[in-house]
Amino acid sequence: MIFGFHLLSVAIWLPMIFGVLVLATGHDRNAPLARKIALVGAVLSFLVTLPLYTGFDKMTSAMQFVEMKDWIVRFNIHYHLGVDGISVLFILLNSFFTPLVVLAGWKVIEKRVAQYLAAFLIMSGLVNGVFASLDAILFYVFWEAMLIPMFIIIGVWGGANRVYAAVKFFLYTLLGSLLMLVALLYLYTHSGGSFEILDYHEMAIPFTAQILVFLAFFMAFSVKVPMFPVHTWLPDAHVEAPTGGSVVLAAIMLKVGAYGFLRFSMPIAPDASHSLSGFMITLSLIAVVYIGLVALTQADMKKLIAYSSISHMGFVTLGFFIFNAYGMEGALMQMISHGFVAGALFLCIGVMYDRVHSRQIVDYGGVANKMPVFAAFFMLFAMANSGLPGTSGFVGEFMVIMGAVKANFWYAFLAASTLVFGAAYTLWMYKRVIFGAVTNDHVAHLHDITLREKFIFAILAITVLVMGLYPLPVSEILHVSVNDLLVHLARSKI
Amino acid sequence: MSFLSTLFPAYAEIFLLAMVSVILIADLFTSGRTKTVTYLLVQLTLLGCSLITVATHQNGVTHLFHNMFVDDLMSDVLKLLSYLAVSMMLVYSRSYLLARGLFSGEFLALVLFALMGIMVMISASHFLTLYLGLELLSLSLYAVVALQRDSATATEAAMKYFILGALASGLLLYGMSMLYGATGTLDVNAVSAAIQHGVANKALLVFGLVFIVSGLAFKLGAVPFHMWVPDVYHGAPTAMTMLIGTAPKLAAFAFVMRILVEGMQPLMIHWSGMLAILAVLSMAVGNISAIAQTNIKRMFAYSTIAHMGFLLVGVLSGGIEGYGSAMFYAVIYVLMSLGGFGMIMLLSREGFEADTLNDFKGLNQRSPWLAFMMLLLMFSMAGVPPTVGFYAKFSVLNAAVAAGHIPLVIMAVLFSLIGAFYYLRIVKLMYFDAPESHERIYMQPDSTLLISINGLVVLALGILPGTLMSVCAVSVQQSLLLH
Numbered sequence: 001m002i003f004g005f006h007l008l009s010v011a012i013w014l015p016m017i018f019g020v021l022v023l024a025t026g027h028d029r030n031a032p033l034a035r036k037i038a039l040v041g042a043v044l045s046f047l048v049t050l051p052l053y054t055g056f057d058k059m060t061s062a063m064q065f066v067e068m069k070d071w072i073v074r075f076n077i078h079y080h081l082g083v084d085g086i087s088v089l090f091i092l093l094n095s096f097f098t099p100l101v102v103l104a105g106w107k108v109i110e111k112r113v114a115q116y117l118a119a120f121l122i123m124s125g126l127v128n129g130v131f132a133s134l135d136a137i138l139f140y141v142f143w144e145a146m147l148i149p150m151f152i153i154i155g156v157w158g159g160a161n162r163v164y165a166a167v168k169f170f171l172y173t174l175l176g177s178l179l180m181l182v183a184l185l186y187l188y189t190h191s192g193g194s195f196e197i198l199d200y201h202e203m204a205i206p207f208t209a210q211i212l213v214f215l216a217f218f219m220a221f222s223v224k225v226p227m228f229p230v231h232t233w234l235p236d237a238h239v240e241a242p243t244g245g246s247v248v249l250a251a252i253m254l255k256v257g258a259y260g261f262l263r264f265s266m267p268i269a270p271d272a273s274h275s276l277s278g279f280m281i282t283l284s285l286i287a288v289v290y291i292g293l294v295a296l297t298q299a300d301m302k303k304l305i306a307y308s309s310i311s312h313m314g315f316v317t318l319g320f321f322i323f324n325a326y327g328m329e330g331a332l333m334q335m336i337s338h339g340f341v342a343g344a345l346f347l348c349i350g351v352m353y354d355r356v357h358s359r360q361i362v363d364y365g366g367v368a369n370k371m372p373v374f375a376a377f378f379m380l381f382a383m384a385n386s387g388l389p390g391t392s393g394f395v396g397e398f399m400v401i402m403g404a405v406k407a408n409f410w411y412a413f414l415a416a417s418t419l420v421f422g423a424a425y426t427l428w429m430y431k432r433v434i435f436g437a438v439t440n441d442h443v444a445h446l447h448d449i450t451l452r453e454k455f456i457f458a459i460l461a462i463t464v465l466v467m468g469l470y471p472l473p474v475s476e477i478l479h480v481s482v483n484d485l486l487v488h489l490a491r492s493k494i
Numbered sequence: 495m496s497f498l499s500t501l502f503p504a505y506a507e508i509f510l511l512a513m514v515s516v517i518l519i520a521d522l523f524t525s526g527r528t529k530t531v532t533y534l535l536v537q538l539t540l541l542g543c544s545l546i547t548v549a550t551h552q553n554g555v556t557h558l559f560h561n562m563f564v565d566d567l568m569s570d571v572l573k574l575l576s577y578l579a580v581s582m583m584l585v586y587s588r589s590y591l592l593a594r595g596l597f598s599g600e601f602l603a604l605v606l607f608a609l610m611g612i613m614v615m616i617s618a619s620h621f622l623t624l625y626l627g628l629e630l631l632s633l634s635l636y637a638v639v640a641l642q643r644d645s646a647t648a649t650e651a652a653m654k655y656f657i658l659g660a661l662a663s664g665l666l667l668y669g670m671s672m673l674y675g676a677t678g679t680l681d682v683n684a685v686s687a688a689i690q691h692g693v694a695n696k697a698l699l700v701f702g703l704v705f706i707v708s709g710l711a712f713k714l715g716a717v718p719f720h721m722w723v724p725d726v727y728h729g730a731p732t733a734m735t736m737l738i739g740t741a742p743k744l745a746a747f748a749f750v751m752r753i754l755v756e757g758m759q760p761l762m763i764h765w766s767g768m769l770a771i772l773a774v775l776s777m778a779v780g781n782i783s784a785i786a787q788t789n790i791k792r793m794f795a796y797s798t799i800a801h802m803g804f805l806l807v808g809v810l811s812g813g814i815e816g817y818g819s820a821m822f823y824a825v826i827y828v829l830m831s832l833g834g835f836g837m838i839m840l841l842s843r844e845g846f847e848a849d850t851l852n853d854f855k856g857l858n859q860r861s862p863w864l865a866f867m868m869l870l871l872m873f874s875m876a877g878v879p880p881t882v883g884f885y886a887k888f889s890v891l892n893a894a895v896a897a898g899h900i901p902l903v904i905m906a907v908l909f910s911l912i913g914a915f916y917y918l919r920i921v922k923l924m925y926f927d928a929p930e931s932h933e934r935i936y937m938q939p940d941s942t943l944l945i946s947i948n949g950l951v952v953l954a955l956g957i958l959p960g961t962l963m964s965v966c967a968v969s970v971q972q973s974l975l976l977h
Contacts, residue, residue: 026862072885072960074967075892115862137888141879148873151918155926156858163926167918174878174914178907181888185895185903 007051007065008081008132011091012125015045015098019121022114031113035106038117042099045124049095052088058476061085061484063134063198071138075188077195080135085481086262086332087131089474093339094131094252098124100456101244104347107452108354109157109242116157119149120244127252131259136184136195139263143256144177150245150253158240165233165240172233176220180264183216187268201267204493210272217265224257227317228287231310238306239359243350246302250309251343255335258316262485266320270489273321280321285414287314292421296428300359301349304429305342308385311418312338318415319400322407323489328482329475330399336474337384337392337467344381344460348374351453352433356442361432365439370446375434377449377457382430384464386423392467503556503565506546506573507613513539514606521599529597533588536602540581540609547573555973557619561681564619568751568821568973571965572616572744579741579828580609582944586836587733589938593844596641596731604641605737608634612745618752621670621680628666628713631745632659635738639730651729658722662712665705672702673757682757689760700764706753707768714746714802717775724783727795732842732849735791736835739798740828747824750809755817755974762812769810770902776803777909784916791849793916794834797875800913801827807906808890811897817974818967819889825966826874826886826955833871833948840864840941843933854920856929864935864942865924867949874952876917877910882955889963 018041025034057064063082071079083091101120109116126149129142147170155166188195191203205213223230234254238246266273273280288311295307312334319331351374352367353359368375384391387398397419404412438444449457467474501508517535524531547570555566584605591597611631618624636659640652674680676698677688688694708719715723727735754765780800787793805827808820841848841857841864848854858865874883887910894903955962 071958072963074960074964075889112858115858141884144879144884148869148878151921152925155922163922166926167915167922170918171911171915175908175911178911179904181891182895182900182903182907185888185892186900188892189896 006067007048007055008083008091008128009067011045011049011052011095012081012129012132014048014125015041015095015121015128016125018042018045019118019125022121023118025114028111028113031110034114034117035102038102038121039099041121042102042124045121046095046099049092049128052083053092053477056085056088056477058085059480061481064088066134071135075137075195076193077137078135079138080196081132081138082134083132085478086485087259089332089336089477090131090252090255090259091128093255093336094124094127097247097251097339097343100343100347100459101247103452103456104247104350105242105244108350109244112156116153116242116244119153120248123149123153123248127256130256134197136187136197136200139197140177140181140184144174146253146256147173150249153245154237154241157242158245160240161236162240165236168233169237172223172230176223176230179216180220183213186213197263200264201488203268205269207271207494210269210493211276214265214269214272214276217260217268221257221260221265222283224260225254225313225317226257226310227283227314228291228310229283231287231291234310235303235306238309238346239300239302243346243353246346246350247343250305250346251339254309254313255339258313258320258331258335261317261320267485267488269493271492271494273489274323277321277323281318281411284314284318284321285411287311288318288418289414289421292418292425295425296421298425299361301352301361301429301433302346302359304361304425305345305349305385308422308425309338309342311422312342315397315400315415315418318411319396319403322403322411323486324403324406325483325486326399326406327403328486329478330396330401330403332396332478332482333392333399333471333475334396337396337464340460340464340467341381341384341391341393344377344457344464345385347456347460348378348381351449355446358442361429363440364433364443365436366434366443367446368434369438370443371448373454374449374457377461378430378434380461380464382426384468386426387419390465390468392464392471394468395471501558502550503558504563504617505550506543507610507617509546510539510543510606510610510613513542514603514610517606518599518603521602528592529599529602532599532602533584533597536584536606537581539606540577544574544577547577553972561683562620562623563617565617566973567969569617569748571969572748572821573613575825575828576609576612576616576741576744579744579832580605580737582832582836582948583733583736583740585944586832586839586941587736589941590839590842591731591733594642594731596733598641601638601641604634604638608638608737609741612741615745615752616748619682619756621673621682621685621753621757624749624752625663625667625670627745628749629663631742632663635734635742638737639726639734641734642731645731647729648731648734651726654722654729655726658712662709662719665712666709669702669705669707669709672698672705676702682752685757686759689758699761703758703761703764704768707765707772710746710750710753711772713749714743714806715799716772716802716806717779717799720776720779720799723799724792724795727798728789728792732791732835732838732847735794736832736839739794739831739835743802743824743828743831747805747821750820751817751970751973754809766810766812769806770899773803773806773810774902774905776800776806777906781909781913781916784913787916788851789849790838790851790854790920793851794831797913797916798827798831800909801875804887804890804906804910807894807899807902811890811893811899813893813897814967814971814974815889815893815896817970818963819886819893821966821970822889822963823886825962826882829948829955830871830874830883830952833867833945833952834875836941836945836948837864837868837871840937840945841935843936851920851923852930854923855927857924860929860932861935861937864937864945867945868924869921870949870952872917872920874956876914878914880953880956882952882959884956885959885963
């Protein structure tokens, strides 16, 4: 290992250090320099996370790359990092997206460039921290700190209604987080003074307390996922955020909530998870079906993809709470795949928005005539979003549906409706935007994507295809951790 | 000689008193509008006090003047922090006051007298000493607020402050006299012992307790005794507001510890209930009213009320955890307030007060660095990690959960969510809005440096809060264990 045993620390702090460096370039006249530093930082940060994959031991569900230092001795809080098969993939996903986000904002962002890029780099480090933390307070600190750069990103570089969206985003998530803090404090007292997440996993908790703890965590994580009915911040935030912000929200932020269920809610309160699984599954299915229908009616492309994200995340929570290996592995595959696909779709919309400055479907039509290469890429991602076999979108959805069939036929039936709705809203949008005759001047003056944009899309397209055709490199990382988690969940902790 | 050497725990107070006299006289003989000599003398005095307090520190609890004065770790720590707060307040407010012609020798002397009152309160172990310190502090503050003679709002604020403050002092005295009637002593430890042995009349004690808690609530600015806070904060010149809103809060914390915890620990079951009501009301009224404010000083006033409610949650949770967390909260609150008011003064200039919310519009475009510092301070006040405000809230909530006050904790959490909104609004104004004026901000080098340190300390303590937390817990522990 290059950095000894501090790989995770490097993954967390390197992007943040580069973020501060970028910030130091200051004024917009240094923007080219800021961009270069940011790109170097983002690429380096991605490269340093690669040993996490190559050096990962697939045979164990124990935490790896562990780092442990005293942090706040008085409260027995440690700087405790480590990853298992579940979290390591998200660190990779996050670090993978950071350079793409930097590239995506290369030309478009012209005001306060340094602050924009720094916000993304700092956030990337914080997100890695969320996934790597094994101490509850460390986790909480990263979790909350993440809000600050996102709040700024939406509010400063967002669209017309950005202030409303930013404040709504912040307050929604803060409400959930604060209740989670109360739950963590309860667990700290109950465990006799430990903030170790892994201690909580082993600790017996009475049933009523489990229910309350579960609900407190539910408030925090369901807002982030987001689950129906607390999803309403997402369309606003997505629509108003700049392209990079939307990409990070969709690809990374939403995963943080779902990850929370796996790391906190379910293993800490397994009995509550089982007895509330009906509730969770109901909410998930509402998200899949109802939000899928809502997506169908959207006139704004970003809003459409935002609703589509909620619907796909419904799949993820469904997969978790049917408690079998297919469901859970499928859900995780779906999370990874959705990261790539939704991220790519937001980038596609961003490409068009940069040229036409509209997100409305009606303002487009016949884009394929002017931007054939772009149309091809967009096609692939749209297909992946509707779960076409051969793309990454298919693997996860298929596995979750298989898992759901085992649990209950009707769950599977409702979940499978997404294959219809998903295809309907994505492809219908695609058809209206890309095909047909050129309808207006803006579209007539479009020019096809540049080399930089081609590069971004090519990388994403390859990933989506490889994951769809040969998902083993991803699923083998998950496998042991998921199985052990399911074994753990089957044991009562009352 | 031997008598003098027994006085060493009070050397800092004696030194301060001597220096105030020297400064008062020296001020007469130094000319110049800028008062540089006097100002430097004051800062040197504060430095000297710090050195003396550190040098005379000793382990354990030392009583002096027939148990009227106590020196323990908590008093030393709180005093050191008070010197720091006063010193920072002077740096922040110097050019602000110079621009308004208020930076006079009297002002500096009054500030030092107020500090003297703070120190006496912190070290009091007798109700009379406590009262003496409180009055010394309060009278100096009334005068400081009224220093701007030609301003109607400042005079009005001083009047309100004086009348309500006198009322509160009356309540306290009344409560103390009842305690005296019930226990026959005014010595904090003797009162505690008398209550412990059950010789005191319970009804009389609890009756007195009600008055004492009301008086304390007045001084802290807890609802429903908070009416003076917004008016005084708003009306007084910002430098005076900063003086009122910072170091005296440390004294108020010490006051609560000495009276309620050391003096009336056996009655905790009674006063913790009262504090719970005060705490919830303060958090509710403070946070909700703050939303409606357009003046940032008024907003800070309501936010102070809410913060005091939060601090009371720590006190009423009891134990080393509870008191330690309350002390930590008080210290952090003072640090954040200094920064907040400092920023207002930094943005103000001659003939212009940057005290409305709109004055913060677009600050990020006018000065990204100041905006970033204010962002750190605001997120810290809202309790968002990685700033230290989070750990202040965290330790208080932790103590409350450990004491089993879960409903109270949930209320505290929900009100701090409401509170987050108005802090967030400042960030929104600074970052998302366009500036209303493009007037260049004249950044005084000393206060700019100080605000940078202040903001970065809020961040640094947020990353490594452990030491300060331990200091607070240990000092509370050492002060209480030996009783």
